[in-house]
Amino acid sequence: MAADYLDRLRREGRIVIVGASLAGLRAAETLRAEGFAGELTLIGDEPYEPYDRPPLSKSVLLGMASPLHTELPHRWEIDAKWRLGIPATGLDLAAKRVKLADGDEVPYDRLLIATGVRARPWPKEDEAGLSGVCLLRTREDAADLYQRLKAGPRRVFVIGAGFAGSEVASACRGMGIPVTVAERAGAPLVGALGGVVGAVAADLQTENGVDLRTHVTVTSLEGDPVGRVRAVHLSDESVVEADVVVVSLGSQRNTEWLTGSGLGAGPRGIACDAGCRAFDFRGIVTDDVFVAGDVARSPHALFGYQFLSLEHWGNAVAQAETAAHNMICHGADRRPHLWMPAFWSSMFGVNIKSVGVPPMGEQLMITQGSLAERRFVGVYGYKGRVIAAVSFDNTRWLEFYARQIEQGEPFPVEFPTMDRRPEGRQPVPADFPDPSLPTHGPTVTLTGYSPADQQLVFHPARH
């Protein structure tokens, strides 16, 4: 019976994907690659075919790539119905229909939600509306910001020194534009990588001529009489004149359209199981609604079964592939999404990459290179095991550390490595501002290599 249903689904079923960007496209390709022959519809509120976002804050701002030419290459013919430029506005779980802004309703047998996140705007609406106050999430955002940078502003002000904000600052310096960065915490990247590594990022910025202000918040944006931004007011009473302000305060999940649908969707994303099946608000798993990408929140066995939201490019791809696979196969053939979190960034000529979940780390050890040279690998430890690693200009080693995380290797890291300096012999506190640590330790490790043969091995807890 169930097998019949699945056969029919694969042959002539209807699959709808909401969110036509990275995760949506990769899921569509995977569905076709794995033999889905039915009707495939992609719904996206942006008027473009899927494009790539990481270049928007890097090469695009430097004028090395056009914002209009970051289309994602298609890896597979997907033969889909595209509904572009039309937002989905609602979901009827019982009737299995997606409602669109133009009044249309699209029925589905299986649904994938991949609506991602959007940039968190400046909270005061009148100030956010000033000309020169920019966000950076979409192609238009990037085109607009690039034009403003090219026009040679006197000063750019970046609010928030996370990855995106720091990348914008880096692009400004690359173009010789004066830039001020304000950060509530004590250093850039603190939330993602902790204070020890944050201090390195701070040096990197100041040495490259960024006017970095930490431990401050922006209190207001001041406009001129014709509505252009003119100055930024800070909590330490200082005022900085700037004609471009980039608001880089993180993101908000695109889940509002699901309000009232009964799905477990809210400001923290859409909760799903390890197989990418969405939970309804009662915590019961659905079997026909799947989630992938930035908007998803899924439990990860290696990280204490925490529900992780990962705004990572690689996660969107891997999760989309897993979701698509699971959507059209038997229960026993389903795969868990056990992706090793990995994030990269580049700023001020330095390549930064992390694997695992650094913010879970209590302690940090520099196992290769040195902080002072800004070329190093740092390993984060959590309850006696390796939980994450970060590299500055040392990307190629991280595969090794990813295996260490997967296999639950012990921390501190005792073995010698090439280029290990005296500073790396002792762990130091990783110095995260607000560690939200889970209450129990992971008791599983990951074995196997490819997603197809990865297995969890259960170890009873050691007491």
Place this chain on the structure above:
Amino acid sequence: MTQAPLFRQITDFANRANPYPLYEELRKNPVLHEEEGGPYVFSSYYDIKALLHDPRVSSDAANLAAAGTDELARVEETGGLPPSFLRLDPPEHDRLRRIANSAFGPPHRPRRVENMRGSMTAIVEQLIDAFGDARQIDLVDQFAYPFPVTVICRLLGVPREDEPRFRAWVDPLVASLDPDTRQGADTEFSKAAQEARMQLGMYLAGLVEERAKEPRDDLLSDLVNSHGPEGAMTMMEVLSTAVLLLIAGHETTVNLITNGMLTLLRHPDILQRLRQDPELSVTIVEELLRYEPPVQIVPQRTCITDIEVRGVTIPKGSRLWLVLAAGNRDPERFKDPERFDPDRGDIQHLGFGSGIHSCFGAPLARLETQIALRELARRLENPRLVADPPPYRQNAVLRGPRHLEIAFDGLH
């Protein structure tokens, strides 16, 4: 008669033309250690990949020499030029490779390789035109060797006319890369290699001195005049880097092109497709790097502490052989691995190695081979092999045919 240990059979010339059945044997025992003091031999894709990224595995000639087993390491240690970055660990490796890279690739020289596309095509056309009325050629001597050599000379800024001179030094050097598994080290052999390296270095020193005074648009000029945030290379470092690039530019691409044409002639359907669709050269070259990689083995690694692979403890100081070509046909990683199939969706391979030592010249080798195969496919009318298998070079590490006789009906 008892059979020789597997790892010795690899270097045995008798198996050169088709080592793949041997590699299949190897993979049955993916962590192979057959002789006291002999190497640990790895043949599984995932193990090799992991070892290439393992910070406990060293490429430093000095660490190998300490293990007391590597002839070549001793050669490099005992004088002449300092080791090239290929035989160094971080941080020295990183510094030298970075400086070299700023002369070669992005961000400083993003289009250096791409900009050579036009002149590469012109060189290829000239070489093919020079076949003239012949109806049979030796692809190695008349094409696959002269092409990359001309390119690397031009890139470095070495006069092409001097090729016969430095070829005499390059040959013994390349020969010395072959791991010597014979009992008792051949000191004559390694002395010759050391001598050749010195000679080549001295020859390049003359050119580098000229470039220091009067820079041109070539790599030697950039290397000797590098004054980035990393500081500059010393003169000796410039020379050993130049020797490395000249040699790598010499031997690897020759074999890749020759192996490529050999493989295409053995798969006429794909050759035919390439003739119609030159774009196919991109995936053909990637699949080639998996299927017939020019560098078959990385024999110069050791571990600086005990490490564990598949439950086997490899003691500190052991010599490791990473058999890239065996990993490339590992069924644990690739579906239908013994089939040459440019259409396989994910062509990842160990053909250029992986990790910090992954092939520095990869972009160059790719482009050269793409152009070479595309043009050979386009211009040779009804090409066919005269002898299969062709005669091979001695070397087991840099494996490829010594000659490749090809008959054809004319030129397009």
